Amino acid sequence: MTVTAPARELSKIARRLTGEGRGILAADESIATMSKRLEAEAIPASATTRRDYRQLLLTTPNLADSVSGIILSDETFGQTLSDGRAFPSAARDLGILPGIKVDTGVVPLPGTDALVTEGLDGLGERLGRYAANGAAFAKWRAVFDVETITTYSARVNAQALARYAGVCQRHGIVPIVEPEVLAVGSHDLVACAATTRLALNAVFDELGEADVDLSAIVLKPNFVAPGLDCQRVSARTVATVTYDVLRDTVPAVVPGIAFLSGGHTSADSNDFLRELNAIDETPWSMTFSFGRALVNDALATWSGSAANVTRAQQALLTNCRRAAEATR
Ligand code: 13P
Numbered sequence: 001m002t003v004t005a006p007a008r009e010l011s012k013i014a015r016r017l018t019g020e021g022r023g024i025l026a027a028d029e030s031i032a033t034m035s036k037r038l039e040a041e042a043i044p045a046s047a048t049t050r051r052d053y054r055q056l057l058l059t060t061p062n063l064a065d066s067v068s069g070i071i072l073s074d075e076t077f078g079q080t081l082s083d084g085r086a087f088p089s090a091a092r093d094l095g096i097l098p099g100i101k102v103d104t105g106v107v108p109l110p111g112t113d114a115l116v117t118e119g120l121d122g123l124g125e126r127l128g129r130y131a132a133n134g135a136a137f138a139k140w141r142a143v144f145d146v147e148t149i150t151t152y153s154a155r156v157n158a159q160a161l162a163r164y165a166g167v168c169q170r171h172g173i174v175p176i177v178e179p180e181v182l183a184v185g186s187h188d189l190v191a192c193a194a195t196t197r198l199a200l201n202a203v204f205d206e207l208g209e210a211d212v213d214l215s216a217i218v219l220k221p222n223f224v225a226p227g228l229d230c231q232r233v234s235a236r237t238v239a240t241v242t243y244d245v246l247r248d249t250v251p252a253v254v255p256g257i258a259f260l261s262g263g264h265t266s267a268d269s270n271d272f273l274r275e276l277n278a279i280d281e282t283p284w285s286m287t288f289s290f291g292r293a294l295v296n297d298a299l300a301t302w303s304g305s306a307a308n309v310t311r312a313q314q315a316l317l318t319n320c321r322r323a324a325e326a327t328r
Pocket of ligand 1: 178262289290291292293
């Protein structure tokens with residue numbers, strides 16, 4: 001039987017993940033997504049190349065100076081580095097907390113044009129195994145589109161997030177609660193703000209109903225920004241509107257917020273984060289939990305060749321350091 005970490009311990013882990021000066025590296029792409037990203041760089045996709053790429057990321061020298069946690073997929077969580085260590089224990093050895101993505105992806109939500117995230121069946125049993133193998137935290141991503149969100153789709157996804165978060169805490173695992181409003185599209189800032197508000201209100205209603213300990217979660221939202229195909233606004237404006245939405249929807253007891261990059265460039269994502277952290281006296285710490293904004297350069301530099309590993313690691317480290325600087 002799993003021995004659950006006391007609530008105090010989970011709050012401490014949530015604070016460690018999101019404290020100033022470090023953030024979370026999202027390296028948990030599904031097998032299908034990771035394979036597509038490898039193939040886009042002309043790297044043949046296999047369990048071995050996916051492992052080699054994640055090993056390159058995790059073993060980047062000095063990564064722990066700017067990275068507090070790494071989110072792994074189920075495949076990587078069960079793999080070993082070339083020195084024989086399992087990924088979760090290698091991460092801990094390196095001073096980085098290992099996390100695990102536990103949702104199983106999205107399917108259409110009948111009766112709507114929206115999506116719903118699945119993965120609740122058997123979740124407790126899976127979390128027990130992940131905890132026994134060293135997972136400190138988990139992630140579940142709900143996906144919302146500005147064009148298709150409804151109050152019903154927000155509630156259904158929020159309910160799943162709340163059930164997931166409750167089961168995580170019972171198993172001594174800090175839940176990353178990720179309601180992502182997609183950045184793809186030509187919607188404007190106002191539409192993104194309204195959609196993010198709807199999603200976050202639903203999420204915190206359901207977390208409350210489920211009696212989830214809000215001091216022991218990490219919220220992973222999108223930046224509130226115009227769609228990627230819409231006219232840009234300044235980073236200061238993105239930060240101001242993002243903060244307005246979060247201040248109205250996220251209780252102050254939540255220790256940390258770790259943003260996803262969502263297809264924004266590394267430079268834009270860092271600018272948004274820097275401007276957010278320039279706002280005085282925010283109730284939560286705000287950091288990054290970026291995927292693409294951190295790893296894209298490393299993947300392109302690596303190209304699947306051992307000769308490029310050092311340069312790829314330098315590219316990753318540069319992006320992680322820049323993101324970490326934006327939290328100060
Ligand atoms: P991006 O930063 O690439 O959006 O990925 C973060 C993530 O974990 C999405 O679930």
